Amino acid sequence: MNFKKIFLLFIPLLAFLGMGTMLSNIDSGHADELLEAHGLTNNTRYFRTSNNESISSFLRYLDKYYANHQLQLHLDSKYEKKQVLVWANHTVKSLPTEEGRYFSPDDFKGKVSFAVLGPATNVNLLDVQNNKYVVLGQNYYSVIGEFKDYPQVEMDKYYLSTGVDQPTAKDQLKNYRIVIDGAPNVIERVAQHYHARLHVPSFVKKHHRDRWSVVPYILMLLGAMLFGIGGNVLLATLIKRQAKLTHLHGVLLRNWVINQSVRLFLIEGALGIFTYIFLKYHAFYSADSSLVIMLIASWIIFVVAFCMTVYFLVRKDRKIVKPAKRL
Structure with a gap:
């Protein structure tokens, strides 16, 4: 694995940490409201x-x-x-x-x-x-x-x-x-x-005034997700370029791309597990399941973004190759 790929893997890690932190802020905000309202x-x-x-x-x-x-x-x-x-x-x-x-x-x-x-x-x-x-x-x-x-x-x-x-x-x-x-x-x-x-009660009036207070955190969470998607798009582009340099063709090329992709997915899954363990002890969540669901959903979205990018790049190459054959 080259330095470019290692550097790009920091993007999904930072995205996981960013989304987990924003989710914690949202949960903490709700927890504060619940405490102020005493559960009402x-x-x-x-x-x-x-x-x-x-x-x-x-x-x-x-x-x-x-x-x-x-x-x-x-x-x-x-x-x-x-x-x-x-x-x-x-x-x-x-x-x-x-x-x-x-x-x-x-x-x-x-x-x-x-x-x-x-x-x-x-x-x-x-x-x-x-x-x-x-x-x-x-x-x-x-x-x-x-x-x-x-x-x-x-x-x-x-x-x-x-x-x-x-x-x-x-x-x-x-x-x-x-x-x-x-x-x-x-x-x-x-x-x-x-x-x-x-x-x-005063807490109800206050909650009505501040009910949009979590919107910035939600927007930042979505921003962190887009950041992670962008990182996987770049990783997919990098792997596609590396595939060309291997000079492999047909089944061998496909297997090489699949092997690299699966390794990448496993590494990102490990980064998600690391994020869960780290944030579980350094941030507040009303339920750990919310963090688990968010990390799994984000990992699936990153994988889908990667696969769609590879598919798009392969189709693009095929469109370029076909006219060349006619000449």
Whole structure:
């Protein structure tokens, strides 16, 4: 393999790294939004009520009339400013954690409340045999996870699960701002039941303003892909020129080109594997599968671009040779 080919192989490597980095930036942007929204969607609204009803009664009401609808609650305490109670009747979005995990549906069904901490949470903690507990008065809440640290997002809150039979559901509903995520018509009916007015949370407004913020990353990702395609076009041109210098013909020439091409594809596949291993430990992805799919798809596109270029150059040579024979 000559120096020109080695140099050109840096192009698909740089393309793989560039696309992987842009995908990480896109995923990180979404992760920041999810963390800021605490796993809620743009349908989220909030309301306040002066009702003396307990949180437990409120959850029973939701279970009775909206069990077939996907609902999620975040109850922001008026007095414990950094405390948020979380409840859902479905599998909630998995948020990026540094340690442990986020809440699962089973965490809302039992009689024990659990805690998830932000990286900057300032709360009374107790360490017992490598297990952390949030201590609030006489109550102890086992810590099951801690969020990753993102400087763009305020993460000094702590989150407690709540459920019909859990101690966190004993407090009165009027002591909380009720943030509810679900179908818009369901949210409206719940608010009407409590004679409350719905409001749009600030994170939803911000997301509407910034929803095009990932477009530059997408364009750069596509640019990196075009850069890789261009590199394979140049590699195909180089191999075609080298084929002429071999002075081989017929089956021998075809086998030589196939051999060189397969070697190139294997090397680029190895570069893709190297990129995956490198970026897995140096970049953030909400799911490793997204990086794998992108690298495999990019490799296939590069291979197709190479093959199409070789095919085009062979056809071009044949068109030039045929008139020469007639002379």
